[in-house]
Amino acid sequence: MAAHEELLQNALRQRGLRVTPDRLHVYRLLESSPLPLSIPALVEEIHATGMNQTTVYRILELFTAMGVVHPVLIGHGSVGYELIPPFRHHHHHLVCIGCNEVIDLYNCQLEHRIDEIVEPYHYKIIYHDVEIHGLCPKCQAKEAQAQSNGD
Numbered sequence: 443m444a445a446h447e448e449l450l451q452n453a454l455r456q457r458g459l460r461v462t463p464d465r466l467h468v469y470r471l472l473e474s475s476p477l478p479l480s481i482p483a484l485v486e487e488i489h490a491t492g493m494n495q496t497t498v499y500r501i502l503e504l505f506t507a508m509g510v511v512h513p514v515l516i517g518h519g520s521v522g523y524e525l526i527p528p529f530r531h532h533h534h535h536l537v538c539i540g541c542n543e544v545i546d547l548y549n550c551q552l553e554h555r556i557d558e559i560v561e562p563y564h565y566k567i568i569y570h571d572v573e574i575h576g577l578c579p580k581c582q583a584k585e586a587q588a589q590s591n592g593d
């Protein structure tokens with residue numbers, strides 16, 4: 443069994459909760475997805491197992507409360523869920539506001555800088571969240587073409 447799955451099992455047991463096939467299934471879907479999964483996408487993936495939408499919602503709520511997942515914006519105000527450390531490597535998102543492409547950035551060098559910025563407030567930092575929004579090369583090309591057409 444994957445090391446991360448053991449972490450999940452321990453976290454559930456610590457709360458007196460059972461490791462149900464449904465919980466494990468949702469976890470595995472999140473783990474195998476390279477991008478944050480929206481609720482409709484999760485429901486579609488799960489449809490074949492006979493799990494209903496309410497169960498998916500409940501599991502996501504539980505996982506959020508447990509610190510297993512967090513909701514992230516995936517463009518145009520829609521929300522996706524993804525695993526957070528220690529279930530997944532710390533990373534940030536580069537989001538295209540044109541086509542909603544999301545790229546994971548793993549090379550985070552912000553920790554030290556953030557410590558400096560918050561130093562005067564004497565906070566103990568638990569985590570940080572940064573999303574960078576822009577236009578991908580394809581959307582930049584589209585925009586340039588629209589402009590040259592006098593749009």
Ligand SMILES: [Zn+2]
Nearest residue numbers: 538541578581
């Ligand atoms: Zn784009």
Ligand SMILES: [Zn+2]
Nearest residue numbers: 478524533546
């Ligand atoms: Zn991500």
Ligand SMILES: [Zn+2]
Nearest residue numbers: 532533550552
């Ligand atoms: Zn970071």
